[in-house]
Amino acid sequence: MTARTAAWLRPAVLGLAILLVTIAHVRTPVASQAQHDILVRLYYLPIALGGLWFGLRGGLGAAGLITLVYLPHVVAVDHGAMTLGYLLEVPVFLVVGVLIGLNVDRQDHHRRGLEIQAETLARSHRELQEQTRLLLEKEAQLRRADRLSALGQLSAGLAHEIRNPLGAIKGAVEILQDDYAPGHPKAEFYAILLKEVERLNDVLTNFLTFARPVTPHLAPVDLRDVLTALEGLISGQARAHRVQIFTTFHAGPSRIMADATLVKQAFLNIMLNAVEAMPDGGDLAISTRLPAAGGPGARPEWAEVVFDDTGPGIQEEDVGRIFDPFFTTKVDGTGLGLAITHRIIENHRGTIRVMSQWGKGTTFVVTLPLEGAIRV
Numbered sequence: 001m002t003a004r005t006a007a008w009l010r011p012a013v014l015g016l017a018i019l020l021v022t023i024a025h026v027r028t029p030v031a032s033q034a035q036h037d038i039l040v041r042l043y044y045l046p047i048a049l050g051g052l053w054f055g056l057r058g059g060l061g062a063a064g065l066i067t068l069v070y071l072p073h074v075v076a077v078d079h080g081a082m083t084l085g086y087l088l089e090v091p092v093f094l095v096v097g098v099l100i101g102l103n104v105d106r107q108d109h110h111r112r113g114l115e116i117q118a119e120t121l122a123r124s125h126r127e128l129q130e131q132t133r134l135l136l137e138k139e140a141q142l143r144r145a146d147r148l149s150a151l152g153q154l155s156a157g158l159a160h161e162i163r164n165p166l167g168a169i170k171g172a173v174e175i176l177q178d179d180y181a182p183g184h185p186k187a188e189f190y191a192i193l194l195k196e197v198e199r200l201n202d203v204l205t206n207f208l209t210f211a212r213p214v215t216p217h218l219a220p221v222d223l224r225d226v227l228t229a230l231e232g233l234i235s236g237q238a239r240a241h242r243v244q245i246f247t248t249f250h251a252g253p254s255r256i257m258a259d260a261t262l263v264k265q266a267f268l269n270i271m272l273n274a275v276e277a278m279p280d281g282g283d284l285a286i287s288t289r290l291p292a293a294g295g296p297g298a299r300p301e302w303a304e305v306v307f308d309d310t311g312p313g314i315q316e317e318d319v320g321r322i323f324d325p326f327f328t329t330k331v332d333g334t335g336l337g338l339a340i341t342h343r344i345i346e347n348h349r350g351t352i353r354v355m356s357q358w359g360k361g362t363t364f365v366v367t368l369p370l371e372g373a374i375r376v
């Protein structure tokens with residue numbers, strides 16, 4: 001039943017009930033007292049229903065209407081000794097109508113009060129949840145910033161001190177290496193020395209990038225070009241891990257305002273992690289897309305790059321920490337890759353988020369502003 005049908009159905013039922021009882025009443029001979037008594041009592045039915053359905057308005061309305069049709073009949077027709085009794089029924093109609101109606105109104109009022117309270121409570125709960133989320137987010141940012149500044153001071157000083165002697169060691173090893181022919185057993189040790197010096201140098205470079213972040217030099221860059229170049233760059237390593245890389249690009253605008261070198265570094269860190277996470281092979285799907293813009297015809301302002309791997313995923317308790325500097329689960333990891341990536345993306349006014357379930361792979365989504373996007 002629709003609300004509209006219900007709106008006229010109930011008054012109609014009340015009117016009909018009153019009409020039927022009244023017709024029966026008028027047509028009953030005065031002598032049939034028992035029938036009269038029953039019919040008078042039947043009037044309480046519409047009065048009660050009126051009160052239940054429409055509160056005081058309905059109870060009093062039904063009682064009033066009944067009084068209007070009942071009173072003339074009692075007065076006009078001589079009921080003999082019963083007249084006074086029938087007349088006294090009228091105030092009882094009214095009192096019953098008022099009492100039922102008032103009671104129902106009071107209950108309605110109470111229920112509405114409870115509903116408002118429940119709604120307010122639900123709203124407060126939602127607000128509290130949102131505040132808690134923001135607070136946790138801020139706390140994570142603060143923790144990251146804290147580590148960044150401590151790390152910045154420490155590494156800037158140390159890295160410089162270590163880099164120069166490292167350069168000297170590398171030069172010396174290269175000279176010493178010449179003393180042995182490539183097949184000589186000792187040549188192998190020099191190769192190890194050089195490789196490890198290179199590795200130390202890489203770690204230092206990472207620290208320095210972190211300690212003194214470069215200001216991005218923005219220029220229009222096509223996301224497709226960046227990702228295609230990276231796919232080529234990483235293909236050797238991917239092949240060694242039996243990782244297949246798939247790329248899918250959206251049609252439409254894909255130029256972003258970015259520092260190409262930095263964005264490449266940010267993406268590369270994500271891709272290397274994915275490859276490293278799948279030592280026994282797997283898939284890395286890289287795709288770009290335009291998130292739904294605000295309304296039809298609106299120009300998209302953002303482009304999203306999605307990196308989706310079929311690796312082992314990230315443990316639930318680690319998901320919130322992977323962007324923290326020094327967080328690593330690898331024996332030889334520095335834990336700086338994603339921290340650097342996070343900062344680069346933030347400096348480009350973009351966002352990065354991760355979705356991962358242990359055993360079900362990992363997805364990173366990077367959002368970057370498109371060239372010419374209007375933002376406040």
Ligand SMILES: Nc1ncnc2c1ncn2[C@@H]1O[C@H](COP(=O)(O)OP(=O)(O)O)[C@@H](O)[C@H]1O
Pocket residue numbers: 269273274277309311312313314322327328329330332333334335336337338339362
């Ligand atoms: N695609 C991925 N799959 C599983 N774990 C990942 C992935 N990407 C990042 N991680 C986790 O995040 C950690 C931090 O990554 P990162 O900052 O690049 O440091 P590192 O690679 O030196 O460990 C990794 O040690 C790994 O545990």
Ligand SMILES: [Mg+2]
Pocket residue numbers: 269272273336337338
């Ligand atoms: Mg890494």
